[in-house]
Amino acid sequence: MQRFRGPGRKPNVIAVRTAPRDRRRAIVSFGGIVMPAAIGRAGTSAFKREGDGATPIAAMPLLYGFVRGERVRLSPTALPIRRIRKNMLWCDQPDHPSYNRLVKAPFRPSHEEMIRADGLYDICLVLDWNTTARRRHRGSAIFFHLIKPGYQPTAGCIAVSLRDMQRLIRFMRKGTAVQVIG
Numbered sequence: 001m002q003r004f005r006g007p008g009r010k011p012n013v014i015a016v017r018t019a020p021r022d023r024r025r026a027i028v029s030f031g032g033i034v035m036p037a038a039i040g041r042a043g044t045s046a047f048k049r050e051g052d053g054a055t056p057i058a059a060m061p062l063l064y065g066f067v068r069g070e071r072v073r074l075s076p077t078a079l080p081i082r083r084i085r086k087n088m089l090w091c092d093q094p095d096h097p098s099y100n101r102l103v104k105a106p107f108r109p110s111h112e113e114m115i116r117a118d119g120l121y122d123i124c125l126v127l128d129w130n131t132t133a134r135r136r137h138r139g140s141a142i143f144f145h146l147i148k149p150g151y152q153p154t155a156g157c158i159a160v161s162l163r164d165m166q167r168l169i170r171f172m173r174k175g176t177a178v179q180v181i182g
Contacts, residue, residue: 013059014168016158016180018044024153026055026180028160031171035164041153044182048129048139048156050094055156056142057182060127061175066114068122075166078173084121088114092140100130100140112141120145123165127158127178144178 016037019025023043028035045054064080066088074081086105091098093110103111114121121143129142139156147159158178160168 012176014172014176014178016055016178018182025151026158028158028164028168030168033164033167035160035167036151037164038147038151038153038159039180040156042156044180046182048142050092050137050139052139053153053155055154055158055180056129056139057180058129059177059179060129060142061177062144062172063126063128063131063174065123065125065169066121067124068115068119071119072122072162074123075170077169079125079169079176080174084114084124086115090114090141094136094140099136100134118148120148120159122146123162123169125169125172 014030016026016028019027024039024041026037026039028037040053040055042053044057046057048054048056062079066084067074067081069083089103089105089107089111091101091103091109091111096109123146125144127142127144130138143157145157145159147161
């Protein structure tokens with residue numbers, strides 16, 4: 001993986017490396033910015049499966065994001081951002097045709113609510129893991145979102161503090177790669 005900056009160019013890769021002492025934590029670096037992060041409770045995996053709690057080892061382009069506009073003021077960004085609505089859900093049932101897609105309530109199959117009381121998805125960026133080319137049971141809802149207190153591990157996502165997300169998002173655009181290195 002190579003990061004580069006040319007005249008007027010912004011870095012195009014966000015590197016996520018497993019922390020040396022805890023496989024459920026990571027170090028995120030992007031254009032000279034370095035910050036702590038949480039990753040999956042099972043660490044990283046090159047063989048991601050639905051529900052395994054691992055963060056996939058892969059280069060995942062950013063697609064778009066969501067924001068809870070009534071709770072968070074977002075820094076300016078070139079990344080396409082949608083405001084989260086109460087009826088927004090994310091399907092995580094592998095045998096459903098909407099697997100790993102945004103769906104609307106009411107929706108009976110297994111799903112995640114995009115509006116969360118804990119604020120984790122107040123800023124939630126969708127990574128292209130099993131999204132544009134889906135395969136059943138390969139994992140769903142791999143997001144770059146906000147952290148739980150104490151940097152508790154995620155279910156497979158990458159999570160940073162609100163302050164760090166605000167610092168990073170200014171440089172993000174559709175296609176910026178998030179490279180997870182095991």
